[in-house]
Each structure stands twice: as C-alpha cells, then as structure tokens.
Amino acid sequence: MAEPLKNMYNAAFFEKLCPILRRTIPQFDCRDFTYRVFNNSWPDLELKERVRHITLALHHFLPKDFNTAAILLVELSRQLRKNDVREQGFETIFIPDYIHVYGEAHPEASLAAIEEITKLVSAEFAIRPFLLRYPDITLRKMTDWSKHTDANVRRLASEGCRPRLPWAMGIPALKKDPSAILPILENLKADPSEYVRRSVANNLNDIAKDHPQLVLKIVKRWQGTSPDTDWIIKHGCRTLLKKGDVHALNLHGFNPNSRSEVLAFTLPKTKVKIGDSLDFTFDFVNHEKKATSFRLEYAIDYLTSTGKTSRKIFKITETDFVPGKPVNIRRKQSFKNFTTRKHFKGKHHLTILANGKKLAAKEFMVF
Structure with a gap:
C-alpha cells in the first residue's frame, strides 16, 4: 500500500526547510517552529489540514504587517528554488496558502507575491479568494500573466480561473459567465509549454460543462491553428465527446451516423x-x-x-x-x-x- 501523501511532511522535510526559513525570516526559531508543527494534534491531521497547520505555525514567526510578510515569503520562495527544492511539487503549498489566509485584505501585495511564489509552487488555490472579492483587478492581472515569460506564471493565469477547479473554492460568476476568461485562453492557445496547454484544455473542458455551445464556437475558430492548439481543443472537448455530443464528434472527425x-x-x-x-x-x-x-x-x-x-x-x-x-x-x-x-x-x-x-x-x- 502506498504511503499517505500527508507523510511527506516528516522530520527530514523540516530539517531541510528550517535552515532556509532561518536565513530568510529574522528571528526565526527552528526549534520552536518544529514544536508548533509537531504538536499533539499533528498525528490526526489529514493532508490539507497539515498544510493549514504549517501555515498557522509559520504565521507566529512572520511580521504581523502583511506587506512585509509577503516580501519575506517571496524571498523564501526564491531561496527554496535556489536550494533545489522541487519546483511545482506539493510540499511548499503552505507558502501560497499563507497568502490565501492572511492576504485577502491586501490585494496589491498579495497578487505581486503570488506572481513570484507560483514559480516555485502553483498558487491556483490562493488566487481564488481574490477572484471572488476583487474580480476585475484580479482578472486584469491574470490576463497580464498570460503573456508572462515564465511558464509557471502563464499556467496560473489559466489554471487559477478554471470555473470548476477541483478541490478549490468555487467562483460562481465565472461558472455563470466565463467571458472574462476567454482573453486569457486566447493568449495561451498556442503556448510553447505543454504544462500551460494542458491547463488551457482543462479550462475549456470546465467551461464546456456549463456552456457547450461557447466551447464549440471556440473549437471552430481555433481548429487548424497548429497541432498543439488542435490537441488543446480535442482535450478540452473530452466531456462533450464522452457525452456523445453530435457537434463535438463531427468537429473532431467522428461521424455519429457512420455504420x-x-x-x-x-x-x-x-x-x-x-x-x-x-x-x-x-x-x-x-x-x-x-x-x-x-x-x-x-x-x-x-x-x-x-x-x-x-x-x-x-x-x-x-x-x-x-x-x-x-x-x-x-x-x-x-x-x-x-x-x-x-x-x-x-x-x-x-x-x-x-x-x-x-x-x-x-x-x-x-x-
């Protein structure tokens, strides 16, 4: 039986993490931090609960002024990347989670921090409260991110605004009307990164569950742009294809009337x-x-x-x-x-x- 994912947060992980925290955060106390993490409640916590538990323990050592804390978290993410911590792994998800928990009242500082932190670990969950509370400024920022030089930032532009992002806070407005997402997807429809293209396809597939005709119009417009874009629209139509949608089948070369x-x-x-x-x-x-x-x-x-x-x-x-x-x-x-x-x-x-x-x-x- 595979070991539970929550056990990745073990003593060896914190032995590697703590020296970097100490170099980044003034007056950081490794011993006190590990005591706070491995308290009496720790053994009973599941994965997401452990992430939040680490976030709360980290809060004890960061400045109470969020803008200052955000600057330190950005530096922490940079130091972790320099020290060969696995990029886009789940282990450091507590860093964007800190923005989620404590940054909602500070959109400018939070979005600036997220742009850097997502280069280490995806901030797709952390961005959701800002889409709910500040939809206009957040979507403008995400549209800018869709033209970023870093593929991880471009991927966040698409992944973070998925209407049906699994395990994430819902964004009812985008589910009801995804039109604000479309300029982002347009910018990414021929992205050189497969990581980004897969996110665009997943976003289209989310939209297709509520607005199939809109996605079919996009498919017609994008089809033949490039092999990579054709892959995006095919994968983005997977739910429609599984449902036997006649228009989706025909667009992808599968005639429902073939004998x-x-x-x-x-x-x-x-x-x-x-x-x-x-x-x-x-x-x-x-x-x-x-x-x-x-x-x-x-x-x-x-x-x-x-x-x-x-x-x-x-x-x-x-x-x-x-x-x-x-x-x-x-x-x-x-x-x-x-x-x-x-x-x-x-x-x-x-x-x-x-x-x-x-x-x-x-x-x-x-x-």
Whole structure:
C-alpha cells in the first residue's frame, strides 16, 4: 500500500526547510517552529489540514504587517528554488496558502507575491479568494500573466480561473459567465509549454460543462491553428465527446451516423466480486465502404449507495477502421475499491459505444 501523501511532511522535510526559513525570516526559531508543527494534534491531521497547520505555525514567526510578510515569503520562495527544492511539487503549498489566509485584505501585495511564489509552487488555490472579492483587478492581472515569460506564471493565469477547479473554492460568476476568461485562453492557445496547454484544455473542458455551445464556437475558430492548439481543443472537448455530443464528434472527425456493428460480445463472468475484475471481449466491424474514423468507448452504469446508477465512460481507441474486417477488442475493468470510487453490490450495465452511439449492452452483477 502506498504511503499517505500527508507523510511527506516528516522530520527530514523540516530539517531541510528550517535552515532556509532561518536565513530568510529574522528571528526565526527552528526549534520552536518544529514544536508548533509537531504538536499533539499533528498525528490526526489529514493532508490539507497539515498544510493549514504549517501555515498557522509559520504565521507566529512572520511580521504581523502583511506587506512585509509577503516580501519575506517571496524571498523564501526564491531561496527554496535556489536550494533545489522541487519546483511545482506539493510540499511548499503552505507558502501560497499563507497568502490565501492572511492576504485577502491586501490585494496589491498579495497578487505581486503570488506572481513570484507560483514559480516555485502553483498558487491556483490562493488566487481564488481574490477572484471572488476583487474580480476585475484580479482578472486584469491574470490576463497580464498570460503573456508572462515564465511558464509557471502563464499556467496560473489559466489554471487559477478554471470555473470548476477541483478541490478549490468555487467562483460562481465565472461558472455563470466565463467571458472574462476567454482573453486569457486566447493568449495561451498556442503556448510553447505543454504544462500551460494542458491547463488551457482543462479550462475549456470546465467551461464546456456549463456552456457547450461557447466551447464549440471556440473549437471552430481555433481548429487548424497548429497541432498543439488542435490537441488543446480535442482535450478540452473530452466531456462533450464522452457525452456523445453530435457537434463535438463531427468537429473532431467522428461521424455519429457512420455504420458499424459489435459482434461476439462476451462476458466470461456475469458476476464480479468487489475487488476482482470484469473481463469482456467483442469484435468491432466498420460497415462503411471506406476506412472510417471511430471513437470506441465502453460505459459502465455503476450502482450508487442510493440505488441509482452513475455512468462512467472509458475510451478504448480512436482510429481508422478498414471496412468489413472484424477487429477483436479485449478489456479488463477493475472493481477494486478506491478512495475516489466505492463499489456497491447489485445489477450493473456495460455498454459499447462507437462515435457516441450505443451498439451493444450486457448486464452483470457485482457482489
């Protein structure tokens, strides 16, 4: 079993961190700091709670004047980068978290600090309170960041304003009307950094969940700009493609009306024990007269704790199939419980999809 991520905050981590804190923050006391971190509550804290706990412990040693504290945090982030602390790792997330907790009343100093700190560790969560309280000035700053020379700052411009950023504070106004985000994405649609391009794609995918027609218009305008931009719009349409959106499928070369068939669809076992795997196989045949692009997927309708079902779609392949020649497909789906998915006993459904169209389905039981 993998060690819990929260255990990265161990004695060795603080032995490396404390000398840099001492060089950066006047009158910093390493011993007192570690006592405050490893107090009686520490063993019971989960990852996010430990991050906040470190933030609060650090506050004891930083100046109470936030503008002065922000300058020291920027210098701390620079010193950590100079000392080969892993950039864009999670370990130092407590630095932007400090801005989140204590900087909200100081937008100018906070945004200036975030611009530097995000070069060490992403400030995508720390920026959210400022988008809520100061949307205009924050979005103007993020638009400027989208033209920054540093890829980490450009990536924050996109990632920080995602309407549905996972594990982050919600921004209802951007979910309702994402138009303020679009100039940022325009500036980044052909960014040289894959790290940035992936964020742009994820932002588009977020927008598509609430405003599919807007994203489809962007796709039409961007399509063919460059291979990198084509990748962005394809990845940004992944939710629409999984939903079988006819317009998204057609824009990406998958005609929902292309004729095809599933043959010899077989489940060796129709009962699957929680913790085991479901095996299945089928033959796929293209019935068009020429080689045709198909997006093959399978969907599982999982039983939930309430007795309803929740569909999850898994991509098999996207490729051209020659006409009339059966292609055998074999897959295995795990039913092991994870923190992100718990399985429940009862009837489930497995469906094979081609270009968004249902071709075959079978029932199976989970026990």
